[in-house]
Amino acid sequence: MKRDSRLSGVLHVLLHMAEMERPVTSEMLAKAMGTNPVVVRRIMAGLREAGYVRSERGHGGGWRLARDLGEITLRDVYAALGEPVLLAIGNRSETPSCLVEQAVNAALGEAFRDAEALLLERLGGVTLARLAADFRDRMAARGGRHDLETAHAS
Template sequence: MKRDSRLSGVLHIVLHMARQDGPVTSEMLARQMDTNPVVIRRIMAGLRERGYVRSEKGRGGGWTLACDLSTVTLRDIYAALGNPSLLAIGNRTESPGCLLEQAVNSALGQAFQDAEALLLSRLGEVTLAMLGADVSRRLRAHGGSRKLEDIHAA
């Protein structure tokens, strides 16, 4: 099944914004992410509604971070995307008339819920600030003097 990579994408965007002072345009972000500006705006809309970022129109406009990175978790970002479904497999029918399918749903549903809960809990343990710190660590490992732009793939 095709995987939804919006969470991965939006986190990448946030990290780019965090390493840039002043607004970043969708155009710039799209180049760095190798995608289309409209896609950027689309996945950022949820974050704007929640106040994690601000956007400004016109010349000199663009996106800026508007939250304390140490208080926003990956789970918050996931929620800002509208809580898309986490699992690629699921029950055939939600409220089946067939008793057999009810038994199947019950067994699978429990496993599904547990896995979803674990994943959400893990996402809730990681803040954007922690992600940012990891980036700094990786930059140092790659030779502290080099700038991100030198390393970033075209």
């Protein structure tokens, strides 16, 4: 089963955007995410509807953060993405007639719900500001500076 990496990719580009003093184009964000600008625009539209980013038109336009990083949690971004499936495993059949499989589903279903609840709780406890601070510490330790245009150069 293919993993849904949108949350990771979006968090990645949101942190890049936080370091930029100007709007960032969909093309630049697409390069950072390794995808097509159309995909980026679709994802960013959802984030705009949630109030996390805004777009600026015209020459020099692009995407900017619309809120302080301390106000946005990983769970907020997850929700803005439409709450993609968190776990890649599931029951073989959702409505089995076999009593054994019903027992298996009951046990697994409870474990899956508990795992998802814990993961969502953890995502809700991490802000983009915390991720940005971690990034800045890593950058300082390396002695470098942020440059989105060259960070993902082929």
